[in-house]
Amino acid sequence: MPLLEVQDIHVAYGELEVVRGVSFTVERGEIVTILGSNGAGKTTTLRSIVGLLRSTNGDIRFDGKSIRNAAAHEIANLGLALVPEGRQLFPEHTVRENLELGAYRRLRSGKRSEFVDSLDEIFELFPRVRERLEQPAGLLSGGEQQMVAIARALVSRPQLLLLDEPSLGLAPIMVRSIFDAFVKLKSRGLTILLVEQMAWLGLEICDRAHVLEGGTLALSGTARELAYNPRVIEAYLGTAL
Amino acid sequence: MYFFLQITLSGIATGAIYGLIAVGYSLTFMTTKVLNFALGMWVMLGGMLTYSLHVEYGLNPLFVLPIVTLVLFALGVVAERFSVFPFLRAGSDVWVMSTLAVGFLMIDLAEIIWGRNPTPVPPFIGKDAIYIGQVSILPQQLLIILVACVMFLALDVFYRRTLLGKAFRAVAHSGDVSGLMGINTRRIQALSYAMASALAGIAGFLVVPLTLAEPQMGTVLGLKAFAIAIIAGLAAPRGILICGLMYGAFEALVSGYLYTGIRDILGFSLMILALFLKPEGVFGRRQEERV
Numbered sequence: 001m002p003l004l005e006v007q008d009i010h011v012a013y014g015e016l017e018v019v020r021g022v023s024f025t026v027e028r029g030e031i032v033t034i035l036g037s038n039g040a041g042k043t044t045t046l047r048s049i050v051g052l053l054r055s056t057n058g059d060i061r062f063d064g065k066s067i068r069n070a071a072a073h074e075i076a077n078l079g080l081a082l083v084p085e086g087r088q089l090f091p092e093h094t095v096r097e098n099l100e101l102g103a104y105r106r107l108r109s110g111k112r113s114e115f116v117d118s119l120d121e122i123f124e125l126f127p128r129v130r131e132r133l134e135q136p137a138g139l140l141s142g143g144e145q146q147m148v149a150i151a152r153a154l155v156s157r158p159q160l161l162l163l164d165e166p167s168l169g170l171a172p173i174m175v176r177s178i179f180d181a182f183v184k185l186k187s188r189g190l191t192i193l194l195v196e197q198m199a200w201l202g203l204e205i206c207d208r209a210h211v212l213e214g215g216t217l218a219l220s221g222t223a224r225e226l227a228y229n230p231r232v233i234e235a236y237l238g239t240a241l
Numbered sequence: 242m243y244f245f246l247q248i249t250l251s252g253i254a255t256g257a258i259y260g261l262i263a264v265g266y267s268l269t270f271m272t273t274k275v276l277n278f279a280l281g282m283w284v285m286l287g288g289m290l291t292y293s294l295h296v297e298y299g300l301n302p303l304f305v306l307p308i309v310t311l312v313l314f315a316l317g318v319v320a321e322r323f324s325v326f327p328f329l330r331a332g333s334d335v336w337v338m339s340t341l342a343v344g345f346l347m348i349d350l351a352e353i354i355w356g357r358n359p360t361p362v363p364p365f366i367g368k369d370a371i372y373i374g375q376v377s378i379l380p381q382q383l384l385i386i387l388v389a390c391v392m393f394l395a396l397d398v399f400y401r402r403t404l405l406g407k408a409f410r411a412v413a414h415s416g417d418v419s420g421l422m423g424i425n426t427r428r429i430q431a432l433s434y435a436m437a438s439a440l441a442g443i444a445g446f447l448v449v450p451l452t453l454a455e456p457q458m459g460t461v462l463g464l465k466a467f468a469i470a471i472i473a474g475l476a477a478p479r480g481i482l483i484c485g486l487m488y489g490a491f492e493a494l495v496s497g498y499l500y501t502g503i504r505d506i507l508g509f510s511l512m513i514l515a516l517f518l519k520p521e522g523v524f525g526r527r528q529e530e531r532v
């Protein structure tokens with residue numbers, strides 16, 4: 001059974017349907033990438049998986065259980081963590097407080113020591129986060145904010161990590177270290193659903209990928225298949241190389 | 242000078258009540274952008290309950306306070322569930338009307354239960370003024386200032402130090418992102434409303450010995466507290482206490498040196514002026530997004 005199963009979802013803003021019958025699966029332990037240009041419906045797809053938007057059709061199953069009508073906090077507590085587009089930290093909370101909120105459920109059930117353990121794992125992955133711990137998150141640089149946003153998702157110990165364009169607006173060196181972290185996380189068994197506009201970045205680290213165009217999946221395949229697909233090269237890789 | 246200090250001090254006691262009510266507006270505004278416009282009527286309910294328990298049943302104020310707090314909290318949960326949440330869920334602004342409607346209903350019910358006649362409530366701790374030099378203060382006024390300061394301190398600790406308080410601030414920033422953290426934003430909405438109701442009840446408990454127990458006792462208090470919340474900034478709970486105390490002193494000085502008639506005119510003009518000059522409040526900060 002796949003960890004995540006998205007079946008024929010349709011999502012609309014008012015009358016305008018922007019996701020039109022998207023289906024795909026994510027197996028345990030793999031990285032799946034969704035590519036697509038601006039406005040293709042990537043963010044909308046992710047937001048409907050985590051319960052911030054509702055699909056009018058189809059079903060979304062996590063670990064075999066339907067989450068289509070579940071509230072965002074219930075879905076989060078099942079083990080899905082989204083790193084939203086544009087990072088979306090709580091700017092007036094300190095970095096530590098942002099991380100505490102990421103671990104909200106565990107801290108509420110009194111598991112402070114588990115939280116301290118996962119902080120150590122975070123510092124190993126992103127050493128710079130430790131230095132910024134007591135600063136308001138809004139004062140950090142874009143790259144540091146992205147690290148904290150990923151850290152905030154990780155301290156919930158998710159089964160599935162969803163990332164919405166984590167490379168957006170970051171310096172190449174920062175992008176490198178963040179994508180290296182994804183590979184490390186995968187080797188530790190984490191399942192990742194990555195949304196990227198930068199096709200070569202996404203294809204480099206993923207097992208399978210889908211191309212979203214105008215709200216439907218235009219192409220699907222392994223990373224290798226898509227990287228050599230003439231259409232992908234022309235539309236998504238060509239300009240960048 | 243003596244006159245000035247005397248007036249200022251008793252003004253500050255009234256101001257502490259304003260602050261306590263005003264912070265109730267900020268509690269719900271911060272989490273949901275909802276304002277319980279009838280908070281003054283909840284103050285009245287706290288006051289009338291205090292009257293019944295303390296005067297009619299002779300209960301010690303030490304027991305009255307927790308009862309009033311709990312009852313108002315519980316009623317707050319119910320009122321939010323039926324008069325605010327249905328409209329919030331539908332994305333409509335009708336809660337503006339419905340919070341007021343609940344308030345008017347409360348006044349009507351209070352008139353049926355307690356009648357319209359103002360009844361005095363004896364102060365909880367001593368009737369004799371305490372003298373500091375030539376300046377005097379009533380023990381009840383001192384109690385008000387003390388309790389208000391303790392409540393504000395507690396609220397500050399709640400917002401800054403507790404996980405739930407941090408979640409309140411998170412929901413204030415973004416309900417969606419808070420949901421991603423596993424925070425039940427719906428529960429926090431209801432909780433903030435109930436907490437505001439309880440605070441109003443505590444204010445009613447404290448103030449009723451100074452006013453009289455009657456169904457209209459909270460109406461003007463609620464309006465002034467609203468002005469203070471606007472002047473200080475709805476999202477600035479710390480500033481609200483300071484603003485409340487200052488407003489109380491200002492009001493007392495105006496009626497002491499000028500005359501009572503223009504007191505409220507000046508007060509509400511100040512609110513309108515503040516809205517023009519700094520819509521986010523004197524102590525409020527503009528929300529800035531860093532990309």
Ligand SMILES: Nc1ncnc2c1ncn2[C@@H]1O[C@H](COP(=O)(O)OP(=O)(O)O)[C@@H](O)[C@H]1O
Nearest residue numbers: 013016018036037038039040041042043044045
């Ligand atoms: N809140 C919204 N209201 C109306 N239309 C929206 C909203 N958000 C996105 N859209 C539209 O939906 C389409 C898909 O958007 P989005 O999912 O953000 O795309 P992507 O993440 O792939 O860039 C776009 O045409 C966008 O203009």
Ligand SMILES: [Mg+2]
Nearest residue numbers: 042043044085
């Ligand atoms: Mg997007």
